[in-house]
Amino acid sequence: xxxxxxxxxxxxxxxxxxxxxxxxxxxxxxxxxxxxxxxxxxxxxxxxxxxxxxxxxxxxxxxxxxxxxxxxxxxxxxxxxxxxxxxxxxxxxxxxxxxxxxxxxxxxxxxxxxxxxxxxxxxxxxxxxxxxxxxxxxxxxxxxxxxxxxxxxxxxxxxxxxxxxxxxxxxxxxxxxxxxxxxxxxxxxxxxxxxxxxxxxxxxxxxxxxxxxxxxxxxxxxxxxxxxxxxxxxxxxxxxxxxxxxxxxxxxxxxxxxxxxxxxxxxxxxxxxxxxxxxxxxxxxxxxxxxxxxxxxxxxxxxxxxxxxxxxxxxxxxxxxxxxxxxxxxxxxxxxxxxxxxxxx
Numbered sequence: 001x002x003x004x005x006x007x008x009x010x011x012x013x014x015x016x017x018x019x020x021x022x023x024x025x026x027x028x029x030x031x032x033x034x035x036x037x038x039x040x041x042x043x044x045x046x047x048x049x050x051x052x053x054x055x056x057x058x059x060x061x062x063x064x065x066x067x068x069x070x071x072x073x074x075x076x077x078x079x080x081x082x083x084x085x086x087x088x089x090x091x092x093x094x095x096x097x098x099x100x101x102x103x104x105x106x107x108x109x110x111x112x113x114x115x116x117x118x119x120x121x122x123x124x125x126x127x128x129x130x131x132x133x134x135x136x137x138x139x140x141x142x143x144x145x146x147x148x149x150x151x152x153x154x155x156x157x158x159x160x161x162x163x164x165x166x167x168x169x170x171x172x173x174x175x176x177x178x179x180x181x182x183x184x185x186x187x188x189x190x191x192x193x194x195x196x197x198x199x200x201x202x203x204x205x206x207x208x209x210x211x212x213x214x215x216x217x218x219x220x221x222x223x224x225x226x227x228x229x230x231x232x233x234x235x236x237x238x239x240x241x242x243x244x245x246x247x248x249x250x251x252x253x254x255x256x257x258x259x260x261x262x263x264x265x266x267x268x269x270x271x272x273x274x275x276x277x278x279x280x281x282x283x284x285x286x287x288x289x290x291x292x293x294x295x296x297x298x299x300x301x302x303x304x305x306x307x308x309x310x311x312x313x314x315x316x317x318x319x320x321x322x323x324x325x326x327x328x329x330x331x332x333x334x335x336x337x338x339x340x341x342x343x344x345x
Contacts, residue, residue: 001322004344009321010035012342013050016331019340020057022064026089033088037120038321041312042178044187045120047323048194051330053117054337062086062116068093076105079247082115087261088123090115091137095124098267099133106272111264113247118261122178122309125166129174132276134268135166140243141186142261146252148182148224151233154209156223157253160185161239166306168276169283176306181236183227189215194324 004012010031017027030053038046056062066083068090073079078097082090094110101108112118121137128135141147141159148158162185166176183203192199192215199215206212207221218224226232243262244251251257270279287304295302323331335342 001324002328002344003320003322005320006035006039006317008344009038009047009323012331012335013047015340016050016054016335016338016342017057019335019338020054021338022057026064026086029092030086030088033119033123035321036123038323039313039316040122040309041316042120042122042309043191044185046321047331048187048190048327049117050327051334054334056116058337076101076107076109078110080110080112082112084114084116087115087118087263091118091124091263091265092127094263095127095135095137095265095267098135098265099128099131102133102267102269106269107266109264109266111243111247111262113249113258113260113262115261118263120178121162121164121263122166122176122306124263124265125164125176125178126174126306128267129166129168129176132168132270134168134270135266136164137263137265138163138239138243139261139263140240140249140252142259144252144257144259147186148226148236149205150236151226151230154205154223158182158226158233158236158240159252160224161236161243163235163239167283168270168280169287170280171284171287172304172306172310174306175283175287175304176309179227181226181232181239182224183232184224186218186224189218189224191324193218194326 014028014031018024034047063084066085068083069081071079071081080094090112094112098108098110118139121139124137125135140161143159146156146158148156148160150157160180160182162180164178166174169175198213201211201213204212204217205223206217226236240251243264246264247262249258249260249262270276290304291302293302332342
């Protein structure tokens with residue numbers, strides 16, 4: 001493992017992207033997003049993706065100069081084409097637009113299509129919750145045919161189809177949930193590959209349709225599984241059709257699928273229903289109620305959504321971020337290809 005401070009890691013990743021032809025301000029924002037994902041403990045969406053992001057720049061799947069266009073718009077809705085630019089940048093702008101519409105009309109919903117990888121959805125719900133909105137984001141992947149089997153199947157139909165909700169609070173920067181409808185995000189399997197560890201049963205079937213703990217089986221024709229059996233599968237279905245249908249991209253298993261990353265995000269103006277401070281106080285009250293519940297045997301503490309992320313962020317800001325050597329080597333190699341020398345110091 002490589003241990004590195006968040007500040008230095010952000011500098012390194014930003015430098016690699018800038019060397020690969022990304023405008024410096026954009027390179028810095030994307031690097032900040034990736035490192036933030038590592039800070040809150042979601043390494044699956046952190047700097048392990050630098051190598052694949054640079055490859056996307058090199059082969060033209062990601063256009064760092066692409067312009068975002070509004071394809072359709074109403075007072076409360078918008079459909080955006082991201083011009084194949086960075087998903088994280090398009091998504092941040094889309095959430096800002098959703099919040100602007102919610103300020104003016106109490107609700108805003110925005111769908112985005114034709115972007116590069118859209119990142120960790122919790123970033124965008126926290127973005128809105130910190131501004132005093134209730135926020136929702138759902139998203140689909142870009143692989144035709146999908147990577148995740150429906151409940152009872154052994155072949156893929158859906159992509160990992162994550163979802164996130166966020167609400168403002170006083171006790172935490174935000175209370176939020178953020179998870180794939182698959183048993184684990186694709187990046188968590190990649191993280192296990194980088195670390196040389198096995199994965200839990202229930203994440204993956206091998207090419208023969210058998211349960212496996214070997215993350216390599218993902219590369220050998222394996223298929224991911226939904227979380228919670230029929231419940232995760234049902235949510236995956238709804239995310240697939242809402243994203244694919246509202247964006248016009250269609251759905252992963254269908255013949256007309258455009259093969260793009262899609263997000264649908266919404267912001268709700270709490271003040272349209274009641275004072276925001278009263279809502280925040282109720283969130284804090286619910287947090288206290290959850291944490292004071294009688295603990296099950298062996299449980300030391302009950303946590304609420306997002307609490308582990310905020311704690312992990314404090315710890316990693318203090319102690320540094322551990323990056324697997326395989327992921328670090330991909331960062332170094334990406335920099336070298338574009339004349340940028342990566343160093344720890």
